[in-house]
Structure formats: structure tokens, C-alpha cells
Amino acid sequence: MDKGWSDNNKEIQKLLTKEVTFEEAIQKLVAFREEMFDQITQIVNGYPEKAFAEMPFAGEDGYHGKTLAYSIWHIFRIEDIVTHEMIARDDQIIFSQSFQSRIGSPIITTGNELQGNGIVEFSKQLNIKELYLYAKAVKESTDQTLRNLTYKELKQKFGDDIKEKLIRCECVSEDGNAFWLIDYWCGKNIKGLVQMPLCRHWIMHIEAMRRIKNKLCKIARKGVDPVAYCGFSCNHCFLAEWCGSCRTEHNTCSFATCSEGRICPNVKCCKEKTLDGCYECDELEACEKGFYVPSNDGANAAKAQALYIRKHGKKDFLRALDRLHEKYDFQKTQEILGQDYKEGLQILEEC
Numbered sequence: 001m002d003k004g005w006s007d008n009n010k011e012i013q014k015l016l017t018k019e020v021t022f023e024e025a026i027q028k029l030v031a032f033r034e035e036m037f038d039q040i041t042q043i044v045n046g047y048p049e050k051a052f053a054e055m056p057f058a059g060e061d062g063y064h065g066k067t068l069a070y071s072i073w074h075i076f077r078i079e080d081i082v083t084h085e086m087i088a089r090d091d092q093i094i095f096s097q098s099f100q101s102r103i104g105s106p107i108i109t110t111g112n113e114l115q116g117n118g119i120v121e122f123s124k125q126l127n128i129k130e131l132y133l134y135a136k137a138v139k140e141s142t143d144q145t146l147r148n149l150t151y152k153e154l155k156q157k158f159g160d161d162i163k164e165k166l167i168r169c170e171c172v173s174e175d176g177n178a179f180w181l182i183d184y185w186c187g188k189n190i191k192g193l194v195q196m197p198l199c200r201h202w203i204m205h206i207e208a209m210r211r212i213k214n215k216l217c218k219i220a221r222k223g224v225d226p227v228a229y230c231g232f233s234c235n236h237c238f239l240a241e242w243c244g245s246c247r248t249e250h251n252t253c254s255f256a257t258c259s260e261g262r263i264c265p266n267v268k269c270c271k272e273k274t275l276d277g278c279y280e281c282d283e284l285e286a287c288e289k290g291f292y293v294p295s296n297d298g299a300n301a302a303k304a305q306a307l308y309i310r311k312h313g314k315k316d317f318l319r320a321l322d323r324l325h326e327k328y329d330f331q332k333t334q335e336i337l338g339q340d341y342k343e344g345l346q347i348l349e350e351c
């Protein structure tokens with residue numbers, strides 16, 4: 001488990017045990033859920049729709065042996081059921097905001113009954129934007145439920161009435177892989193539900209989503225030119241695990257994802273000019289487009305690298321970056337190549 005997330009989880013569990021620290025526990029839990037949800041937001045904003053139905057660890061047991069779409073569906077269906085049928089005792093978000101039809105899901109269950117290719121086929125049917133909106137609505141509604149909770153309510157248990165209600169709403173499949181969930185939830189008190197479906201369950205699945213998307217990026221980059229359009233090297237980028245390269249559909253370069261239409265202006269411009277990269281462009285030195293905008297602190301380092309490629313070629317450039325990394329300890333090339341592209345080029349040539 002992610003060390004930081006594991007420590008957060010432990011601290012929250014401890015704070016939940018005493019009335020004097022209960023409010024702090026809830027505040028920290030809501031903030032922690034926000035931090036974890038941000039990972040989902042980045043994945044949804046960064047990855048192409050088809051990535052959400054891919055299963056790079058097919059056949060492997062565990063949370064990572066699923067798809068990104070299934071993981072989101074599963075986390076938030078469970079949370080919606082537990083929060084609204086058991087804790088708040090009001091309407092589930094999936095029904096009150098017509099999310100089943102909006103998402104295009106053929107099921108309203110948690111998905112535990114689905115296996116292997118069934119998960120892939122299910123994932124292909126989901127509208128990812130609506131799925132994300134559902135996840136967000138469930139999260140926000142649960143956050144409010146958490147804020148309304150009192151310390152005394154944590155000890156509240158669930159009787160047969162809730163168990164029957166859960167069976168009647170048909171949100172848990174009768175399949176043996178799923179039906180146990182009802183007894184599992186009803187065997188806990190509210191504190192137990194807060195600890196597991198509303199916190200630890202997120203950690204396990206979101207960490208698995210990170211593994212899935214990292215693997216998808218690795219697969220996408222296989223055999224692809226590691227030199228990016230702007231002159232960066234994917235082989236040396238500190239975000240290499242996160243991004244699938246701007247030469248693939250799995251481009252999650254942070255600059256691309258915050259650009260209009262999630263298309264990096266340098267990529268767009270090179271494609272329009274049918275150039276392999278900015279290093280082939282006559283306007284490179286004076287260009288202020290996209291990543292080269294003067295306000296971007298990496299602009300000159302990227303330009304220095306593009307100029308190096310123009311002068312010495314890609315192979316030599318990749319070797320020069322190897323040497324630069326052997327010589328210095330850094331994450332971003334601008335830390336070494338500085339804020340002047342001519343100086344940066346000189347540093348690269350001298351290393």
C-alpha cells in the first residue's frame with residue numbers, strides 16, 4: 001500500500017476511536033478522500049475512453065485484474081448502496097439522478113458477480129464522462145453524510161430490516177461472488193462501514209487503478225519513438241510511468257491534458273506542418289507556442305533539447321541525456337539546462 005495513504009488511513013482510524021478526536025477524524029477523512037479522488041479525476045481527464053475497458057492484468061487475481069471503468073463503477077456503487085441504504089437511509093444517487101441510463105450500464109449491482117471478459121464487455125458499455133459524474137456525486141453526498149455523523153452514531157448496528165431492504169433493492173447480485181457482501185456490511189456498525197467501504201476500499205482500488213494505467217502506458221510506449229514533439233525524452237521524463245507519450249493515444253503529458261481539447265499545441269502544430277517534431281521546424285528559435293510559451297519554466301530547456309536534436313540527431317540526444325542524468329541528480333531538465341536555450345544547448349553539448 002502507498003506509504004502516505006497507509007499512514008493517513010492509520011491516523012484516521014485512530015482518531016475515530018475517541019469522541020474528542022472524532023471531528024478531526026472526519027475532517028481528515030474527507031480531505032483524504034478528496035486527495036484520492038483527485039487521482040480518479042486525473043485518470044478520467046488524461047486517458048482515452050478506450051483505455052477504460054482495457055485489462056492489462058487479465059487473469060491475475062486482485063484489484064488490479066480489472067478495468068479502470070469497472071474499478072470506478074464498483075467503488076461508487078458500493079459507496080452509494082452503503083451510504084444511502086444503510087447510513088443515511090434515503091435514495092441512492094444512481095436512482096435519484098437517473099445515472100443508470102446516463103451511464104448506459106446494463107446493471108445496478110456492485111459488479112462483484114462479473115469476471116474476466118464479462119468485466120471488459122461491461123466496461124465497453126459505460127459512458128465514462130457520466131460514470132465520472134456519478135462517482136463525483138456519490139463522493140460529495142457521502143462527504144456530507146460523514147460531516148452529519150455524530151460520534152454516538154458510529155456504534156449503530158444493522159438489523160434484519162436493513163438486510164431485507166438490501167436484498168429487496170437488488171443492488172447486490174445473488175451470485176456467490178457478490179451476495180456475501182450483504183452479510184459482510186450488516187456485520188459491521190457505522191464505524192466499520194466508514195473504515196472499509198468509505199476509506200480502505202478506495203485505497204485498494206485506486207492503487208490498483210494506478211497500476212492498471214501505468215501498465216497501459218508501458219504497453220502504449222513499447223516500440224514508439226521516445227522523443228516527444230517538443231524535444232523531451234520519454235525515456236528520461238520523471239512522469240514516464242504516468243504518461244503513454246504524445247506519439248500515442250495514451251498521451252497524459254500534464255501539458256497536453258491542460259491544453260484546449262487535451263491536445264498539446266506543439267503536437268498539433270507539428271502534425272499540421274507534417275513535421276516529425278519541433279526540431280525540424282525553421283521557426284524553432286523564435287517559437288512561443290505551446291510548451292515554448294515564455295511563462296513556462298521548462299520552455300527553454302525543451303527548446304535546447306530540440307535544438308540539440310536538430311544538430312546531432314535523436315540517438316546522440318538520448319545518449320547525451322543519459323550522460324546528463326549520470327552527472328547530475330535532477331527530475332526536470334530545466335533544473336540543469338537553465339533558463340536560456342543557448343546555454344542549455346551548450347550544457348548538453350559539453351556533457
Ligand code: SF4
Nearest residue numbers: 228229230246253264
Ligand atoms: S509538452 Fe507537448 S510535445 Fe512536449 S511531451 Fe508534452 S505533449 Fe509532448
Ligand code: SF4
Nearest residue numbers: 269278281284287289
Ligand atoms: S511553430 Fe513552434 S510549435 Fe510549431 S512546429 Fe515550429 S517550433 Fe513546433
